[in-house]
Amino acid sequence: MDETLPSETDPVAAPPKGTVTQRAIDSIKALIGEGRLEPGQRLPTERDLAAQLGISRSSMREAIRALTVLGVLEARHGSGIYVTQLEAGDLLETFGVVADLSRGPGLVELLEVRRILESTATALAAARITPDQLAEVEKHLTAMNATDDPEEILAHDLAFHREIAAAAGNETMAAILEGLSSRTFRARVWRGYQEEGAFARTRREHAAIHRALVARDPEAARAAAASHVGEVEEWLRAQLAP
Amino acid sequence: MDETLPSETDPVAAPPKGTVTQRAIDSIKALIGEGRLEPGQRLPTERDLAAQLGISRSSMREAIRALTVLGVLEARHGSGIYVTQLEAGDLLETFGVVADLSRGPGLVELLEVRRILESTATALAAARITPDQLAEVEKHLTAMNATDDPEEILAHDLAFHREIAAAAGNETMAAILEGLSSRTFRARVWRGYQEEGAFARTRREHAAIHRALVARDPEAARAAAASHVGEVEEWLRAQLAP
DNA sequence: GGGCCGTAGTGGTCCGACCACATCCGTGAC
């Protein structure tokens, strides 16, 4: 087959700036940005791509790997390389890395961002949530209160907030919040928080959020969510202060 | 030299799950997450790292490249591989990719997130900004109004909001906003917006934000910033509707 | 003592080979 990518406007030679691999990354990103590669579309083989850019397969593989971890490309063993759907979930998966590797003051700042977004998302959800979605939220709320297994509580806690974020109707915001609530992040922060007997308080706060959703009261929902995250934020701030 | 990384708790063999490269990525991430690799620290050579994990140098290079684009590692040609400072700016650089490659509804959602964060950041800035920072903001505001070159306006517009975000005192939020205002993102959206003669309106809105900062009025600042971003958001929403 | 320059060590690039897996298509049984 003579499958070929739309060629660059460059007629003679590519400006040899930066490493070869970086150029390859930028080239592919540009192809997508300019719409010459559509979401879901299959790319030429690694070997062909390398040949078209005049670089080795090794370098091209590094470029593809880089774009893979960024959620832009997806490599399927034995099948080919594909452009992802380029939706919020695909591209924001890497956001979890930030939450996982931040520490100290950065963690507090991350919680501050989460408080802002989570409160807004909860307010939006109060206005938009459907009965089905509300039932799902209640399911996790009930399950969360019905067990003492920290692992299970954490899982339902995550799902509780995820459902609310989804009900807010902004996938991008939901994806960011998902990253800010990554499993390891919560495990690192929540663990110490819950160990101080904050279970009862957490339950009260979750109940307040739920009440606001049922009442379809955005302002009450905003306040409840902000307070919920803010509690943890203050606790963490105190932990880092002395 | 016999430089060696702290070994895994695993005594026999690593569970062969996923690709070899992915394992290497996770291993290094884990080393950093567990604090066995400090920010700024130099890693063993690619060859040593590959040997320690029992994989080829090629695969290890892909792993390193992946962590490099994520802002976790930094490779210096001829010198070695180093852990970044792991600060917000390092890790959130990839956020720009999201803004660059999103399209359609995703762009509106992105602007919605920016409106929420930008309004809060501006409100915080109104309460915390120092005279020096305020002078810097005014410098860009003046420069922005003194030229007709779109490129220059865009540059000062970016700097204007960047200074305000910095004055809010949350580096993480500032880094996210920086990504949401990436050059190519604004170029794609603002271009069309400004072409419709929105210059005057933009100037009024910037002036309103500035007044609120000078008056140290957080609520006015929040409203002005929200309105500023909201205008573009509404315009873009209308563009995509028909 | 200071500056120059060679050298060892590092990441960057390339090549070629082989492996593991997915897909497609022809073959055969039913």
Place this chain on the structure above:
DNA sequence: GTCACGGATGTGGTCGGACCACTACGGCCC
């Protein structure tokens, strides 16, 4: 005619080695 099987083909995944480009260090010369 339909379907299941199985091999052939093409793909990404891994490996090993070679060489290049650059940095950093230290000894040499002035």
